Amino acid sequence: MxxxxxxxxxxxxxxxxxxxxxxxxxxxxxxxxxxxxxxxxxxxxxxxxxxxxxxxxxxxxxxxxxxxxxxxxxxxxxxxxxxxxxxxxxxxxxxTEIKRHTLVKPESSPLDGNWTYGRKRRGTYTGTPTRVSKLLKKQKGICPQCKQHFTPEDLIEVDHIIPKSKGGKDTYNNLQALHRHCHYVKSKNDYLYDWLENGYEWKDDILTVPMARV
Ligand SMILES: [Zn+2]
Incomplete structure (x- = not known):
């Protein structure tokens, strides 16, 4: 803007x-x-x-x-x-009306083959196709961040539950498929927790460093 x-x-x-x-x-x-x-x-x-x-x-x-x-x-x-x-x-x-958790089951399931194929063709996810479809199967087609079903229009990204920077591994039990926007929010929160662990505090809705640290 x-x-x-x-x-x-x-x-x-x-x-x-x-x-x-x-x-x-x-x-x-x-x-x-x-x-x-x-x-x-x-x-x-x-x-x-x-x-x-x-x-x-x-x-x-x-x-x-x-x-x-x-x-x-x-x-x-x-x-x-x-x-x-x-x-x-x-x-x-x-x-804008805030729309949250409209738990509508989509007509085409992320678990059916056609959907995966369509996704593959359009290339709307990151990570390998097998990786994404394996994760979707494991998650029963639900995004753990917002608890909503994925729909064929969604952009999907593979997230490291424990970030790689913190020693998280590249294995399936440390991976999850998230909506792209949910991934964005989660990554932001990962940083937020880092800051909070390092002595930052919430004060009047602003993340601040306590005076003693400055
Ligand atoms: Zn989501």
């Missing part, structure tokens, strides 16, 4: 919104099963700050900031500071 905003420094506002909306929607659809509304709201805040900077970068020096902001932000569906022009309104992350 940062790059898009940068490259639209002199572009019309409507063009910027038109470019940003599909990016935001795509991101939200991808992450809505694993992140919280809180994260979406904080993404909106980050975006708001970027758009504020975008406004500053294109306003004339003499124009007061508030006047420049009012040119691009006005009262709309997101309240007083809605980034919009005409009928083109910026999509907000927080508009």
């Amino acid at each position: 940062k790059e898009v905003i940068k490259s639209h420094r002199t572009a019309p506002q409507a063009a910027l919104i038109a470019r940003l909306n599909p990016i935001i929607r795509g991101w939200c659809n991808y992450y809505r099963t694993v992140v919280s509304k809180k994260i979406f709201t904080s993404e909106d805040l980050t975006l708001w700050n970027m758009l504020r900077a975008w406004t500053v970068s294109r306003k004339k020096k003499k124009t007061p900031l508030i006047k420049a902001l009012k040119k691009y932000f006005s009262h709309g569906k997101h309240g007083k500071w809605t980034f919009q022009t005409g009928k083109t309104v910026l999509y907000h992350h927080a508009e």
